[in-house]
Amino acid sequence: MLLYSARRLLAGFVLFVIVAFITYWLLSFSFDSVIAARLGASATPETIAEVRADYGLDRPVVVQYVDWLAGVFQGDLGRSFYTQEPVIDAIPPRLFVTLSIVVPALIIATIIAVFLGTFAASRGGGADKAAQGVMLFGYLVPNLLIAILLTVVLAINLGWLPATGYVRFGDDPAGWLKSITIPVIALFIGGAANIANQVRGTMIDELRKDYVRTLRTRGVSARTVVYKHALRNAAGPALTVFGLTFINMFGGALIIEQVFALPGFGTFSFNSALQGDFPVLMGLTVFGVGMTVTINLLTDLANGWLNPKARIYA
Amino acid sequence: MRINSSPARRVRAGVVAVAAAAVLVTSACSGASDDAEANGSTEPEATSDAPTTLTVAVSRQPQGFDTINLSNGTDALVWSAIYDRLIVPGDDGLPVPAAAESWEYSEDGLVLTLHLRDGMTFSNGDPVVAADYKATLDLLISTAGPLSGEVGSVSSVEAPDDSTIVINFSQPDASFLDSLSKAIGAIANDTTIANEDAPTNPVGSGAYTLDPDATVAGSQYVLNKREDYWNADAYPFETVTVKVIADSTALENALKSGEINVGDVISGTLDESSGITATEVPGAGLQNLKILDREGTIVPALADVRVRQAINYAINRDAIVEGVSQGRGEPVAQIAFPDTSVYVEELNDTYPYDLEKAKELMAEAGYADGFAVTMPSIIYSQTLDPVVGQALADIGITVTWDSIPAQNTGQAILSAQYPMAIWPDGYAGPARLFGNQYTENAFQNPFHTTDDELTALLNDLATTVDPEAQIPLAKEVNAWVVENAWDAPILNSSRLIGVHEGYAYTGTTTNSFPSVALYGVAE
Numbered sequence: 001m002l003l004y005s006a007r008r009l010l011a012g013f014v015l016f017v018i019v020a021f022i023t024y025w026l027l028s029f030s031f032d033s034v035i036a037a038r039l040g041a042s043a044t045p046e047t048i049a050e051v052r053a054d055y056g057l058d059r060p061v062v063v064q065y066v067d068w069l070a071g072v073f074q075g076d077l078g079r080s081f082y083t084q085e086p087v088i089d090a091i092p093p094r095l096f097v098t099l100s101i102v103v104p105a106l107i108i109a110t111i112i113a114v115f116l117g118t119f120a121a122s123r124g125g126g127a128d129k130a131a132q133g134v135m136l137f138g139y140l141v142p143n144l145l146i147a148i149l150l151t152v153v154l155a156i157n158l159g160w161l162p163a164t165g166y167v168r169f170g171d172d173p174a175g176w177l178k179s180i181t182i183p184v185i186a187l188f189i190g191g192a193a194n195i196a197n198q199v200r201g202t203m204i205d206e207l208r209k210d211y212v213r214t215l216r217t218r219g220v221s222a223r224t225v226v227y228k229h230a231l232r233n234a235a236g237p238a239l240t241v242f243g244l245t246f247i248n249m250f251g252g253a254l255i256i257e258q259v260f261a262l263p264g265f266g267t268f269s270f271n272s273a274l275q276g277d278f279p280v281l282m283g284l285t286v287f288g289v290g291m292t293v294t295i296n297l298l299t300d301l302a303n304g305w306l307n308p309k310a311r312i313y314a
Numbered sequence: 315m316r317i318n319s320s321p322a323r324r325v326r327a328g329v330v331a332v333a334a335a336a337v338l339v340t341s342a343c344s345g346a347s348d349d350a351e352a353n354g355s356t357e358p359e360a361t362s363d364a365p366t367t368l369t370v371a372v373s374r375q376p377q378g379f380d381t382i383n384l385s386n387g388t389d390a391l392v393w394s395a396i397y398d399r400l401i402v403p404g405d406d407g408l409p410v411p412a413a414a415e416s417w418e419y420s421e422d423g424l425v426l427t428l429h430l431r432d433g434m435t436f437s438n439g440d441p442v443v444a445a446d447y448k449a450t451l452d453l454l455i456s457t458a459g460p461l462s463g464e465v466g467s468v469s470s471v472e473a474p475d476d477s478t479i480v481i482n483f484s485q486p487d488a489s490f491l492d493s494l495s496k497a498i499g500a501i502a503n504d505t506t507i508a509n510e511d512a513p514t515n516p517v518g519s520g521a522y523t524l525d526p527d528a529t530v531a532g533s534q535y536v537l538n539k540r541e542d543y544w545n546a547d548a549y550p551f552e553t554v555t556v557k558v559i560a561d562s563t564a565l566e567n568a569l570k571s572g573e574i575n576v577g578d579v580i581s582g583t584l585d586e587s588s589g590i591t592a593t594e595v596p597g598a599g600l601q602n603l604k605i606l607d608r609e610g611t612i613v614p615a616l617a618d619v620r621v622r623q624a625i626n627y628a629i630n631r632d633a634i635v636e637g638v639s640q641g642r643g644e645p646v647a648q649i650a651f652p653d654t655s656v657y658v659e660e661l662n663d664t665y666p667y668d669l670e671k672a673k674e675l676m677a678e679a680g681y682a683d684g685f686a687v688t689m690p691s692i693i694y695s696q697t698l699d700p701v702v703g704q705a706l707a708d709i710g711i712t713v714t715w716d717s718i719p720a721q722n723t724g725q726a727i728l729s730a731q732y733p734m735a736i737w738p739d740g741y742a743g744p745a746r747l748f749g750n751q752y753t754e755n756a757f758q759n760p761f762h763t764t765d766d767e768l769t770a771l772l773n774d775l776a777t778t779v780d781p782e783a784q785i786p787l788a789k790e791v792n793a794w795v796v797e798n799a800w801d802a803p804i805l806n807s808s809r810l811i812g813v814h815e816g817y818a819y820t821g822t823t824t825n826s827f828p829s830v831a832l833y834g835v836a837e
Contacts, residue, residue, distance in 0.1 A: 033725040041750055041757040042463035043728060050458035084378030084513030085531060094532065148563070156571045163567035164559055166533055261559040261568070263533035271375065271560070276721030 005297060012293030016286070017069070023285045024065045027278045031057050034276035038081060055081075072286060078279035080272075087283035091268070095287060097166055098264035100176070101183045101256065102249045108184065109191035110242060114231070116192070117199025117238075121207060122226050131200070138193025143252065147186035147259050154182060164261040183256045190252070191245045198241040202234035235306045243299035247292065364835040365816045368551040369574045371559040372828075375532045378513030379524070381450050382459045384497035391828040392535045392556050396437075397500035397518035400428055400447065400479075401491065402831075407654065407743060407824035408781045409491045413442070413501060413519070414479070423486030423779040430477040434544050436503045437523045444473035449504040451481070463757075464493040486777040488745035488784055496827060521549045522830065533558055537830070550835050566812075575817045576833055579810045589815040596644060597651040597823030598809040600739040601695075603629070603702055603802040607733035608763040613687055616733055620679040622799035626665035627672035628709045634701055635805050643807035648796050649751065651741045652806055653823040656788045661796045672709045684710020687733050690726035691715040695736035698804065702736060730760040736804075741823060744788030745775055752795065768794055 035051045036043040052058045056067065071077065077087035120131035155163035161182055167175035206212065207230055215225050254266030265284075272280040376389035384393050401417070404410040414428040434442035451471045454461055467487035472480040483490070493499065506517040515526060522537035529535050537554040540546065557573075559565045562580040569577040569590065579592060605625065610617030631645030647665050650656040676682055687706075691699050703713045718726045727735060737758065742750065751758045753772055771794060775787040795801065813819050818834040826832070 030719075030721060033722040036728055037721055037724040038460060039458070039462070040460050040724065042458075042460055043724060043757065044463075044755075047458040047462050054458065079513075082377045083375060083531070084380065084383060090531065093530070151567055156567060159571065162573060163571040164564045164573055165557060165568070166530070168530065171528075258561045259564055261533075261557065261561065261564045263530060263558065267560070268532065274720040276719075 005301070008297045008300070009293070012289070012297070015293065016289040019289050020069070020282065020285050021065055024068065024278075024282060025061055027276070027281060028057075028061045028064070030276050031278070034081065034278065037276065068282060077283040077286065080280050081277045082275055087279050090280065091265070091283050091287055094263055094265045094268040097262055098250065098253050098257070098266060100166075100169070101180050101187055101262070101264070102246065102253055104180065105184045105188035105191060105249055106242075106246055109188040109195055109245065112188070112192040113195035113199055113238075116196040117201075118203055118226060118231060120196075120200045121203030122222070128200075131196075135193045135196050135200075138189045138196075141189065143186045143190050144255055144259065146189060147182065147256060150182045150185060151259070166260075166262045166264075179260075179262075183253075183260050183262065186259075187249055187252065187256055191249055194245050194248075195238060195241055199234060199238045202237045203230060206230040206234045232306060236303050239299055239303050239306065243295055246295055250291075364550065365575070366551060367553045367555070368576070368817070368830070368833055369555040369557065370833065371557045371565055371568060371574045371577050373558075373560050373562075373565070375558050376535065376556075379516035380512035381497075381500050381502040381507065382453055382457050382461065383513060384500060385460065386496045386827070388828050390497070391830065392524070392537065393497075393500065393516070393518075394520070394827070394829045394831075395522040395537050395554065396516050396520045396524055397502070398434065398442070398520050399495060399499035400430075400501065401495045401499060402829075403492075403495045403743075403825065403827060405822070405825050409495050412495075412499075417491075419779050423777060424483045426481045426483070426490065426779075428479045428481070430479065431544065432477065434519050435542065436506075436517050436519045437540060438503065438506070438517050440503055440505060441476075442501060442519045443476040443504075444479045445476070446504045447471075447479050447501050448473040449507055450500070450502040451498070453502075453507060454498055461498050464489070464498050486779050488776050488778050489743065489749060491779070491781060492743035492746055521546065522554060549830065551830070551833070554830050554833075569812045569814075572814065575814045576819050577812055579812045590812045591815075593811045593813055593819055594642070594808050595811060595821055595823065595826065596806070596808040597653050597741055598643075598807050598826075600646070600649055600651065600806050601698060601804045602649060602737050602739060603804055604727075604735050604737045604758065605733070605799070605801055606727070606730070606735060606759070607761050608800060609761060611730075611733075611761055613685060613733040615679065615681050615685045618679040618681075619798055620675040621681060622802070623665065624672040624675035624679070624709055625706065625711070626799050626802045627668045627675065628705045629665075629702070629802055629804060630667040630705065631804055632667065634698070638697055638701060639805060639807055642810065643805045646803050646806045648792055649739065649747065649801060649803050650744075650788075650792050651747075651823055654741070655785045656744050656747070656792055658789060658792060661793060664796050665799075665802075669708055676709050681710070684712065686712045686714065688714045688716055688731075690718045690732050690735050692718045692723045692726055692736070693720045694723075694738045698736050702804070727758060728760055741826065743781065744784045745778075748772065748788060748791045748795075749776055752791070752800065763800075765798070768798075768800075 031052065032048055035048050039047055039051065049058070056064060068078070075088055079086050080090060083090070116131050116134065120128045151163050154161045161178050165179060167179045169176040207226070212225055212230055215229060251266070253264060254270055256262070257264040257267040268280070269284050272284065370391065372388040372391055374388060376392050377383050377385050379393050379396065381397070384390070398413040400412060400414040401409040402412040413430060413434060415431045417426060417428040419426050430442065430444060436442060448471050451465065451468065454465045455468055467483045467485055467490065468481055469484045470482045472482070474480060501519060503517045506512060514531070516524060521543045522539055525536040525538050535556045537556070539549055539552050543549070557568070559568055565577055566579060568574045569579065603625070605616055605622050607613050607616045608622070615621045626647060631647070635641060635643045635645045644652045646652070646662055648658065648661045650658070676684065699715060703715070706713055716732070726732060727737065749772065750756050752768060753759065753776070754762050754764050754769070768791070771787065771791045775784060775791055778784050778787055811819050816836050818836045819832060820834060821832045
């Protein structure tokens, strides 16, 4: 498993080097535009050239990239072109904000999805149809709509929860919980529907298999058959969807962050992309690729742990 | 400033108000009479139950707080509380004393001498002396950055004693006093100006200090009042929190739920029982159809004044204000801002909506069948693009829109690729307002078009350092530009500001430079 993990991490590193270079190369086409936008009315060919030189952007792109990559290994991702914050300091707090809503949303979504999917698959009939209706609702209702509705009711009308803003956990744990409650609710519903549907489908397949019939004929209780045996075997495909849902939620968090004015990874990425803040965009690439590689690796490892037949490592 | 009598006034979405907010964010925008910052003036005395904290919002994360990276957009709400400026704009936009008690120009306008007030200190305890501002200005001059253009005319700066600053110019600069009342007038501490953490941990001599523990970059900036500030009585709030809320719906939700005390209302409604008063401030931002290619380099037709005038006649400004900005704004045919001394109401009658007249002018110019242009569709113009495109189509001008990514917005003008562009602008003093648009090398004159008569008028304006003397000269420029249709201004939008009970917002068109001084307690 260690060798497999090392191989996957190495492949991830190669992927990162390639993706980062392509990103840098693509960004290099807009350096002058970004500098002009930053300089505003002070932008002249001379001042643009001066700023280009200040940032070392007048050198060949490959040289700039290698220089940047060397900085990455020393923990230096440069400074934001706009806010002058060190990028290495700017990203982690924003990442934590997004994880603060995505991780609880994913956990809640998974718990609900497992029970809902299993319930639907094992009961069948009207219960299954009702559960499918709930899943369909979760799919179809945009999380933005839910967010707005909850804000109007819980924040503006009742005043129970804040309508906007983020409170750091270290500053006020209760305030933190309040600040993430509506965003988490808005985010988990779609994810729960997604995972539940997958759990339902794979559970139906599992429950039709011979080993389930054998277990039942031996008098093993229905609960044990469903939750101890079938669910474990059905977990593989669901886990894959779980990983994808995590990535999707991460992307979907952008809208939620905007609606609730949360200073998260999505908002930061969006604003940086609008401004063409290239040091930040490169830093985001580092974190983004790193996170994707890690999530995929963890999903594969968990899959193998749950189902020895699915182990693709020695 | 107009105050709506009913606090429950229903307010509607104003797309142009979005653009107005954008103007505040993106441009060197406003002149303000930060009376609270000015010598001798004070806010109303706070009563015992008057609020002592203020929470407001800006739509964009402030940039670096080191003096070479300061922005004159909404970021100024934070940094202008941290730094003293040498002067500040008065109610009428004219400069009044702040950190500098007085100033005088030499007769030839090439030397400006400022006298600092006594007793000012930085938040680290250092006294404020002339050498601090010399170091600040020297750094601005030697570093290419967003403020470079504003110090381009400065040849040197001297600090002959602790309270005297002497600025020498290579040529008279009529915009300089206006600039001094904004970002380049901020005084940094000579001993900390070069610190690596200067962008995030600023040391200023202003009324507030940035609380690094309570501040969350990109989310909220917390300012604590300095009781030892020289004009502390003018600031009623002990703590000011500036939140970053980019989404207009989120901003309104924050206002309605009381999470912010004062904020722009861009869409939606204010509840009758909310206790929020809506205040409308005109002159929030110009939307201008800029005719950039006035010499016909790309589109020869635009060199003909009749074609440019036809474009002006083809725009139904009243309908656009009503239809696109829900009545929030003034239809204008001039770039001067309503409620300012340079604004001439009658100039708006120069080009009433008259399609027949427009078509006649096109025919006279030999373009009865029209012509084609390519225009940039920028993030701030997208709501106006369809109506402007239709207006131009009505007189035979076919527009092809190029979609411009947000980060390339400035380049869309600078590149001289486009003969026309819809462009937003914020308020500026007369010399800067017209200088930025029509001088040969102005940012907004990418084809470097000149006209002898206009150049003479602009030169007179640019070299007149007395702000009051600039007004009649600017009016002449204004009239010339309208008559010769160098642009086709469309409207100047207004801001609708929601104010919670107990608070007051005192901004006006000429007094809207983002500053804590614009917020007070209700009398």
